[in-house]
Amino acid sequence: MFENLSAIQLALLGGLFTWAMTALGSAMVFFFKEIKPKTLNLMLGIASGIMIAASFWSLLLPALELSNHYRFPWFPVVLGFGLGGAFLYLTDKIVPHIHRLEDKPEGPPSSLKRSILLVVAITMHNIPEGLSFGVAFGNATYQNLSIASAAVLALGIGLQNFPEGAAVSIPLRRDGMSRYKAFMYGQASGIVEPLAAVFGAALALWISPLLPYALAFAAGAMIYVVVEELIPESQTDSHLYGHSATFGAMLGFMIMTFLDIALG
Template identity: 50%
Template sequence: MNTLIGVMIPLLGTTLGAACVFFLRKELSSLVQKALLGFASGVMVAASVWSLLIPCMDMSEHMGKFAFVPAAVGLLLGIAFLLAMDRAVPHLHMGADKSEGPKTSLKKTTMLVLAVTLHNIPEGMAVGVVFAGMLASSTQITLMGAMALSIGIAIQNFPEGAIISLPLRNEGMSRRRAFSNGFVSGVVEPVAAVITIALAGWIEPVLPYLLSFAAGAMLYVVVEELIPEASEGEHSNIGTIGFAVGFVIMMALDVALG
């Protein structure tokens, strides 16, 4: 039951963020968006380090001075995976005029949702891998540590849900449809988490690699998308401040609850 609650918490964050479309009339200002993007970046970087890479290296202590190998290999594979997905799946980032990936006849709104959905995959994997590690008796990952990651991702999912639903509403889409699109973009997270947990018995031997794989995929999203969007134009320092706040909150959650 605790595991089910844990994997659903991130979706709750996305849902609440998407629900802002029912209470706010206008799209978030650029300053607020920069702050939220920076905040999400900080949360994801801190989660990658404290919730994924450090446990990965702790589980690899038996390798001695080569304990870094699973972390390094998994991280690079996670980055390569998201790079390949970015090229294989047609998607459009908010505020961009040109879509990425293969040419397609999909609607703009569909590609906007695909962009967020694509980047939610590693977050769902991260939650699933951590809970799989918690269920495995051979790891030091605790329930509270796994919950800390879920809560941290849910916090950064709140602005993500708002950032996708409010612009869709501003383009003329009904509030209900804009909310639904924001909600659907987050459904992939619990799905990815549940699939990962269901395979826990088979993945336990390579759990350190999967932890670092999820970290690499999350860091790819931060470096490739979130930080550039938070830094472009004027007042880029707002994104930096948001990053610092998000990083500290996620770090505190993981240390205090883990």
Template identity: 55%
Template sequence: MFDSIIEFFESVSPIWGALIATTFTWLVTALGAAVVFFFKTMKRSVLDGMLGFTGGVMVAASFWSLLSPAIEMSEGEGFVKVLPSAIGFALGALFLFALDKYMPHLHINFKESESEGVETNLHKTTLLILAITLHNIPEGLAVGVLFGGVAAGIPEASIAGAVILAIGIGIQNFPEGIAVSMPLRRHGVSRRKSFFYGQLSAIVEPVAGVIGALAVTFFTPILPYALAFAAGAMIFVVVEEVVPETQRDKYTDIATLGFMGGFLVMMTLDVALG
């Protein structure tokens, strides 16, 4: 089945491939958000475990799918070889740092008084959506950049690697969709609105994916920087948002095990299928 998927993506333009792959990750988020139609509440332990899983996938993807290829495709030796990845990683982290400081948002398990970014009168629902949108920008960008590398003919960038990353991100987007819709439902938002807002948080992924693919296609030399940029942004999200959200209650052990499980799943996918 995996071979058939690869054959399909090889038959279409890498730009279209980026759009299709990131649309898939968005739809998986919507599938997770749809759980709200069947349950009104979900145990906090389950939510924390799923968020931990999300963090584990993001960290593993940052290395195996992004940083490692970025270093391999860089020329030179020693510090010269790692410099593009180091610069890109730092820029990605700084980009998310700036968004975190200026975009008003609220972490999933935090009180409304603990919202971050500039002061605003936005409703709590909107702040929650903006927080998850922050998660999804680097995820869509990462998939798009890999497809862009294929379009540019970079040997280290492969359709298989891009598809594996999309599958991994899709897997972790399912619990992410639940993690948005269920708290909204718990706060009295209707099922339909909870689902709508839950899936809406990932609509940015196809947009970021196409932008990433186009940027690398037209400016091939930036590929190692772009891969590392996406990795830096993802790591920042994990450390700044995902991990703190899982450490607010008594289920920290479950969240940690979820993180390890997510890391293991993504590592296995990347190494075994890549």
């Protein structure tokens, strides 16, 4: 069914799927006005585990395999990983945004509403997710490999987008925003993923020698998001709600590992 599609078309389909999962999570605002903190910690923990596992199995490992012909095979992996983290760090510094648990915006001064700044933060951190499976589809096409691994990566990203969508829209509703408006803000944070995925696939095809760097770059950016945002948010009041975030992270890692090994 998908064999005749190009890497860019596959990346676009993957991006539309992950966006749809974000929208589905955001749609929970029509059924719930709040999420219990313990449940939210669990959901964010699962998202963290999925992204960590995806970074290794679907990005860093293929990057290392592609670097075997280098004199120093570790170099593209280490450099690309570091550049991915640096990219997100610089983005945090130059784009005004705010994280869910913070009262003070980051980046340059801005007159934008808190709700807009929150969506900007989630949107920024969705870029490496779309880039990751876009590059993976490009890599599979360039090497004439099965697209299963890239498809599994998109599936994993989509699964973790569900709680992220809910984590955006439901707090907005709790703060007084209408259900429809909260839903629209939540799903809007996922729009960037199809665009980033198409860009990643095109980059992988047009500049194929940079593939190991691109894969490692996406991994570094994803790990930066996990450590900077998801893990801290999942540990909110952990002394009150036990180890739900930790168990969630373990479960998420196991789910993504199973999907990648069994299906990819």
